[in-house]
Amino acid sequence: MKIRVFWLTLVLLGCVGLVAIAEPTGTLRVAQDTDAVTADPHVNIYVYSTLLQRGPYETLVRVDETGGTTPMLAESWEVSEDSLEYTFHLRSDVAFSDGSPFDAEAVRYNFDRDMGLALDGARYLPPGLTVVVVDDLTIKFVLADPFAPFLSTLDTVHMISPTAARSHEVDGDWGRSWLDVNPVGTGPYLLDRWEKDEFYVLSYNPNYWKGWDGKHPETIVVRIIPEQSTRLQLLLNGEVDVAFKIVDDAFLKTLESNPAFKAEPQKSGEVLYLRMKSRGAFEDKRVREAMLYILPYSSFWADVVRGRGATVQGFISPAIFGYDETLPEGHQDLSRARALLLEAGYSSGLSIELWTLSSFLPIVKPLSELFKEEAAKVGVNVEIVDIASVATFLGGVSNTDVNEGPDMWSWTQSPGINSPWGAPLGMWYSENTPPGRNGEFYSNGAYDALYVEAGRTADPVARAAMYSEMQRILLGDPPAVPVGTWKMYLCMTQSVNGIALGSAGSIIDWYSVSLDGE
Amino acid sequence: MLSYLMRRWFGLVITVLCMTVITFFLTQMIPGDPARAAAGPEASAETIATIREEMGLDKPVVVQYGMYMARLFRGDLGRSIATRRPVFDDIRKKLPASIELAVFSALFWLPLGLVLGVLCAVQAGSWIDLVSRAFSILGVSLPVFWVALLIQLLLGKALPIAGRIDIALSYQFELRTGIYLFDTLTQGSLPSFLSVLSHLVMPALTLTIASTARLGRMVRSCVLEVLRAEYITTARSKGLSERTVLFKHALRNALIPIITIIGLQLADLIAWVFLVETVFAWPGIGRYGVTAIFNLDHPAIIGTVLTISCIYVGANFIVDLLYMAANPQVRYT
Numbered sequence: 026m027k028i029r030v031f032w033l034t035l036v037l038l039g040c041v042g043l044v045a046i047a048e049p050t051g052t053l054r055v056a057q058d059t060d061a062v063t064a065d066p067h068v069n070i071y072v073y074s075t076l077l078q079r080g081p082y083e084t085l086v087r088v089d090e091t092g093g094t095t096p097m098l099a100e101s102w103e104v105s106e107d108s109l110e111y112t113f114h115l116r117s118d119v120a121f122s123d124g125s126p127f128d129a130e131a132v133r134y135n136f137d138r139d140m141g142l143a144l145d146g147a148r149y150l151p152p153g154l155t156v157v158v159v160d161d162l163t164i165k166f167v168l169a170d171p172f173a174p175f176l177s178t179l180d181t182v183h184m185i186s187p188t189a190a191r192s193h194e195v196d197g198d199w200g201r202s203w204l205d206v207n208p209v210g211t212g213p214y215l216l217d218r219w220e221k222d223e224f225y226v227l228s229y230n231p232n233y234w235k236g237w238d239g240k241h242p243e244t245i246v247v248r249i250i251p252e253q254s255t256r257l258q259l260l261l262n263g264e265v266d267v268a269f270k271i272v273d274d275a276f277l278k279t280l281e282s283n284p285a286f287k288a289e290p291q292k293s294g295e296v297l298y299l300r301m302k303s304r305g306a307f308e309d310k311r312v313r314e315a316m317l318y319i320l321p322y323s324s325f326w327a328d329v330v331r332g333r334g335a336t337v338q339g340f341i342s343p344a345i346f347g348y349d350e351t352l353p354e355g356h357q358d359l360s361r362a363r364a365l366l367l368e369a370g371y372s373s374g375l376s377i378e379l380w381t382l383s384s385f386l387p388i389v390k391p392l393s394e395l396f397k398e399e400a401a402k403v404g405v406n407v408e409i410v411d412i413a414s415v416a417t418f419l420g421g422v423s424n425t426d427v428n429e430g431p432d433m434w435s436w437t438q439s440p441g442i443n444s445p446w447g448a449p450l451g452m453w454y455s456e457n458t459p460p461g462r463n464g465e466f467y468s469n470g471a472y473d474a475l476y477v478e479a480g481r482t483a484d485p486v487a488r489a490a491m492y493s494e495m496q497r498i499l500l501g502d503p504p505a506v507p508v509g510t511w512k513m514y515l516c517m518t519q520s521v522n523g524i525a526l527g528s529a530g531s532i533i534d535w536y537s538v539s540l541d542g543e
Numbered sequence: 544m545l546s547y548l549m550r551r552w553f554g555l556v557i558t559v560l561c562m563t564v565i566t567f568f569l570t571q572m573i574p575g576d577p578a579r580a581a582a583g584p585e586a587s588a589e590t591i592a593t594i595r596e597e598m599g600l601d602k603p604v605v606v607q608y609g610m611y612m613a614r615l616f617r618g619d620l621g622r623s624i625a626t627r628r629p630v631f632d633d634i635r636k637k638l639p640a641s642i643e644l645a646v647f648s649a650l651f652w653l654p655l656g657l658v659l660g661v662l663c664a665v666q667a668g669s670w671i672d673l674v675s676r677a678f679s680i681l682g683v684s685l686p687v688f689w690v691a692l693l694i695q696l697l698l699g700k701a702l703p704i705a706g707r708i709d710i711a712l713s714y715q716f717e718l719r720t721g722i723y724l725f726d727t728l729t730q731g732s733l734p735s736f737l738s739v740l741s742h743l744v745m746p747a748l749t750l751t752i753a754s755t756a757r758l759g760r761m762v763r764s765c766v767l768e769v770l771r772a773e774y775i776t777t778a779r780s781k782g783l784s785e786r787t788v789l790f791k792h793a794l795r796n797a798l799i800p801i802i803t804i805i806g807l808q809l810a811d812l813i814a815w816v817f818l819v820e821t822v823f824a825w826p827g828i829g830r831y832g833v834t835a836i837f838n839l840d841h842p843a844i845i846g847t848v849l850t851i852s853c854i855y856v857g858a859n860f861i862v863d864l865l866y867m868a869a870n871p872q873v874r875y876t
Contacts, residue, residue, distance in 0.1 A: 052711070062582065063627075069582065069590065148587040205627065221626050222834060223826045224710055246710050250824045251834075254692060258699045384837070416839030420576030429574075460588035 049229045051540050053242035053521065054265040056256040060222050060249045064208040065201060066183035067139045067146035072439070075531035080214035080227040080245065081122065082183035085113055085132070086176060090292055090525045090533060092346060092443045094176045098127065098184060098211065108171040108483035115162045119234045121186035123209050129164040132156070134187035136166075138199045149178035149447050151480075171481045173488050174444035181442060184210055213536040214245060224248045227535065240539040253387075260286065260516060266540070267517040267524060272387055274331040280516050287519060290512040291526040292344045294440045296337060296449060297388065299379070299396065299506040303466045304427050306375045310502045315365035316433075317506055318358040319399050326509055329391045334511035339496035341445045342510040346485070347492035353500065355507060363403045374404030380431035381411045382418045388511060389435040407433075425459045427466045434464075437511070443527075446480055450495055453504050467504035544867075551863060555856040562852040563845060567611060570841045571604050577839040581624045598624050611845070620849070621842035625834065630846035633831060638850060639721025640707060641816055641827030647724070648747040648812075652754035653805070659755060660762020664770060665789065667763075675759060682756020687815045691749045691822040702744050705824035709738040746823040753815055754808060761804040762797075769797045798869045806862035813851055 061077040062069040070078075085099040099113040119127040136156045139147045153169025168175065186209040193203035208216050211234065214227035227245040229237065248265065250256045257276045260268040261283075271277060271288070280286040299316065306312045322336040337343065339352035366375070379396070381389040390411070397407040410431065412418040421430035438449045445451070448462065454476045455468035472495055479491035515524060523537040578594040579586065595601045599610060614621055620630035659679075663672040695704050703709070708723060712735040716727050724743075727736035769775065770793050778788045813829075820829035828847055835843035 056705075069586065071582075071586065143589050144593060145582065145586045145590040220826070221628070222830070223706070223824075226710065248706060248710070248824070250705050251830075252822055252824070255695065255705050255822060255824060258695055258704050262699055262704065264703060264705070414573070414575055414580075414837050414839055416577045416580035416837070417573060417575035419579040420574055420839075423576065423579060460591055 049237050049241040049243040051242050053245045053267065053538060053540060055245065055247045055267045055269065056250045056259050056265040057247050057269045058249070058251055058253070058256065061225070063205050064216060064219070065146075065185075065204045066181075067135075067142050067144060067185065067199075068201060068205070069145045070148075070181055070441075071145070072531040076247065077216070077219075077225060077227075078183055078208065079212065079532050080535050081208035081212045081216055081230075082185065082210035083212045084181070084183055085115075085179045087533065088177055088180045088443045088527060090527065092292075092344065094180070094443075102176075104483075108173075109168045111166040111168075111175060112159065113164050113166075115164065116234065117162055119211050120232065121184075121188070121209055121211055122215055122230055122232070123186050123189050125186050125188040127184065127211050128161045129158040130161075131184060131187050132164045133158050134190070135182060135184050138185065138190060139182055142199055142201065146182065149174070149181050149442055151175065151178075171483050173480060173482055173485075174442055174446045177442040177444050178447075186210065213241075213534075217244070222249050233536075235536065240541065241536070242538065242540050245535060245538075257516075260518070263518070266521050267515065269515070271514060271516045274333060277333070277514060277516070285519060286516065288514045288516045290333075290514055293510055293513045293526075294342045294345045294443070295437045295513065296340070296342050296510050297334070297392070297435065297437045297508040298449070299392075299433055299435050299508060300422070300465055301433050301503075301505060302427060302430065302464065303468070303504070305432065306369070306371060306377070307432060309369045311365045311369040312371065312375070313503050314501065315362040315369070315403070315405075317355065317500070317503055318362035318365075319403065319405070320355065320396055320506065320508065321357040321399060322355040322509060325392065325395055329395060330388065330511065333514075334388075334509050336509040337507050339493070340499050340505075340507045341449060341492075341496070342440070344510070345440050345443055345445055347445045347450075347489050349489070349493040349496065352493065352496055355509065357399070359399070359403055366403060366405070371404070374406060376406040376408065377432040378408045378410055380418060380421060380434040381409060382415065382435075383411050384413060385415060385418075386435070386437060388437075392508060393435060422464045423459045423462075424464075430464075435508075445492055446476075450476065450492060453499070463504075465504040469498060469502055472498045472502075551860060555860060558856050559849065559852050563612070563615065563849055564608075566845050566848040567608055567841070568604075570839065570844050571607075573839060575839040577624045577841060580838040581840070594624065598622070600624075611842070620846040623835070623843040623846075624840045625838045625843065630842045633843065634828060634846055634850050636721065637826060637828045637831045640723075640825060641820070641829055643722045643724060644743065644746055644750070644820070644825060644827060645812055645816060647743050648750035648754065651747065651751045652758060655751070655755045656758025657762055657801070659759035661766055661789075661794070663759065663763040664766035667767060672763075676763075679756045679760040679763075682752050683760060685753075687749060687753050688818045688822055690752055691746070691819055694745050694749055695822070698745055698748075703738075703742050704745060707739065707742050707826060708735060709742075712738045746819045746825055749819050749823075750812065750815055754812060757811065758804065758808055762801055765797045765800045765804070766793060769793045772796075795869075799866060802862055802865050802869060806859055809858045810855060813855065 057076065059073045061074040062071055063074060064077055066078045066082050083097050085097060086094050087097045089095050098116055098119055100116050102111060102113045104111050115129060121127055133156045140150060151168055151172040155167040157165040157167060159165050185204060189209035190200035190204060193200040195202060206219055213230055213233045215230050217226040217228040219225040225247050229241065229243050250259060253271060253273065256268040257271055259265045277288050280288045301307045301313050301316065326332065326334045326336060336355045338354045339349055341348055379393055381393045383390040393409045397409055400407045422434045424430045440449065441447045451457065452462045453467045453472065455473050457463040458466050475491050475495045479488050482488040482491060513526060515526060520541040522539045522541065525533050527533045578591045578600055581594055582590045599607055611621060623630050623633055626633060659675050663675045666672050715735050716730045716732040719726050723739040724736065727739055775788060775793055778792050816827065817829040817833055820827045821833050828850060832847035835847060
């Protein structure tokens with residue numbers, strides 16, 4: 026008996042020891058180029074903000090790197106036959122970091138807050154959405170019309186503690202001022218310190234509902250380092266473990282040739298476009314179509330960008346739902362471009378102004394120069410204006426007056442969710458003209474009708490066919506030149522595992538990240 | 544003299560006020576949408592409209608200027624569009640970082656530049672002069688950001704290349720003045736002090752190279768000019784030692800132009816700080832200003848310009864006072 030007790034004690038001690046070993050240790054050090062706008066996920070969901078928000082906050086479901094929807098705070102869900110009701114069963118073992126319970130009431134409060142603020146966090150939610158509490162752990166969403174990407178959009182609504190929000194509410198602001206820098210959610214990491222434009226520190230949440238049983242970092246330090254070369258040097262010197270936004274081919278080669286590092290291409294939903302404002306010569310769709318045939322797409326991606334991207338078929342990335350491999354790939358055909366310009370009455374050529382923001386997006390520099398060179402061959406004189414200020418650039422391309430800003434501009438577009446419904450295809454819906462995202466002032470009745478219909482179509486096959494048809498319309502009446510999708514790399518030391526970016530360009534989950542050797 | 548100082552002081556206040564007017568309208572003239580930049584390129588129209596309303600950007604420019612000046616006279620620099628915090632708080636936090644960097648580098652470039660310039664003038668034509676001149680020309684002609692990148696490459700393995708302090712060590716002391724070297728030293732936090740010191744080396748070295756080269760070159764030509772003056776020849780013919788000639792006659796007379804040069808050097812230093820802070824991710828007012836300019840963050844731009852203007856005109860005022868100390872014969876009318 027005594028021997029049995031001895032062994033039992035030994036086993037128990039061993040278990041305690043194992044648990045102790047499994048506690049998060051070490052620090053994951055990250056270099057990022059831009060800081061988060063706010064910690065409040067209902068106010069802003071820009072990729073840099075999401076990077077911070079994914080520490081303290083979680084969503085009902087999550088879209089993983091394959092584009093599939095997986096359970097997060099909701100264990101399971103059912104969709105009614107008419108696709109108007111979505112019923113979610115919530116996890117029972119979740120609490121917010123302030124100790125308040127996570128339940129159906131909390132979910133309803135979050136949707137009320139998100140839609141009540143009506144800011145960036147609510148941008149993908151369908152109009153007329155009603156949230157009904159069925160019981161403590163069951164919540165039902167009732168839609169006014171079928172909305173196919175609804176499940177994907179739920180990955181953008183993060184759960185904030187209603188107790189925290191209510192107790193810090195000032196003048197009906199839903200606690201916005203306080204939550205701007207004081208996140209309270211259910212997530213794996215808590216925001217420990219935030220020195221704006223310098224760094225923020227996320228420390229592990231000891232009461233996290235998933236528990237801690239792997240080689241998770243105890244703290245995550247994200248430093249804001251604007252210069253790409255400095256980020257690279259920090260990584261090479263071992264001062265950081267992960268560097269975001271390393272895009273130069275030479276820098277990537279340096280890392281790829283060093284066995285201590287890895288540069289992992291991410292499944293990118295981003296597509297690089299040359300967008301055209303529907304004014305002057307671009308009011309004629311033949312001129313816009315001519316622009317499609319100017320770029321030598323394959324040599325741009327193969328030679329200029331050294332294979333770090335590829336041409337797309339149609340207008341969206343292969344990483345997101347709706348990509349159609351039967352659509353034609355972008356290709357150069359200068360004689361076709363010349364013929365279209367002649368047909369449109371531009372036999373003596375035309376001049377256009379092309380805006381770039383190379384400080385934000387270095388790839389546009391070689392792109393715009395190549396485009397200018399090739400366009401000159403068909404009599405199109407391109408004047409490149411590289412804008413230094415983000416505000417000037419965005420102010421010009423999103424101006425509410427179609428006659429303001431450039432004729433053409435280069436921009437990369439992320440879908441935001443795993444569907445082209447919001448962007449890029451949603452950008453060209455005629456009702457989204459500035460201050461919306463249709464900076465082109467694009468308008469096509471047939472396209473609009475399909476866009477509305479696709480949003481209401483639950484059947485994925487039928488919806489994919491509509492997205493395909495919409496892209497065929499765009500090929501004949503293009504608002505932009507889809508240059509292709511470029512690879513986004515996550516650069517890190519070999520000791521970092523489990524870090525991945527979603528198709529929207531932000532991190533999927535900090536919890537999955539582990540550090541070897543800690 | 545008092546009336547001169549009063550007039551000078553009044554002139555400085557007017558200069559700073561003019562700077563606010565010019566900067567305000569210049570930033571307004573630049574086309575752009577600061578609200579969209581603050582919200583991020585993917586933000587919805589509603590978010591942008593809310594920011595615009597919150598920041599008063601939906602009001603006419605003249606009204607915005609009136610509101611700004613009314614706030615300014617109450618000591619309020621407004622709220623940054625990008626950080627949403629009061630600009631005064633941002634600047635109060637960033638300025639010590641820049642002052643620390645500027646003063647730390649001045650501890651090196653000021654004596655080095657003076658010694659180098661005097662040495663070259665005294666030994667004009669010698670190999671010391673040739674080497675120093677080559678260094679000066681190189682230092683003056685190389686762009687500061689390029690020197691910064693080069694230093695990063697050369698010393699990056701041995702020293703930290705970005706930031707002000709190892710973040711883990713930043714918890715070990717209390718921020719009192721914002722000058723980390725002072726705060727860590729007075730609180731006896733040696734590891735933090737050493738971390739700050741190591742972070743300072745590369746940005747300060749960049750500023751030192753650029754400033755020493757320029758100051759050395761200017762001082763050399765000033766001293767050389769004085770050494771060629773007739774009264775120096777007279778002093779020498781009187782049989783005075785070369786040491787007495789140099790320190791008692793030459794340097795004293797060269798001091799006034801040198802003080803002017805040091806005052807002007809401050810303007811260059813401010814411009815370089817903008818570049819150096821960006822490359823080394825130094826969280827000072829230069830980096831804050833650069834970010835504000837890119838985002839067209841009007842309150843932050845004006846706040847930065849106002850602060851820098853105050854420093855610059857303040858430094859010039861001190862230069863004026865130093866003139867008097869250096870040469871009491873200078874008359875002020």
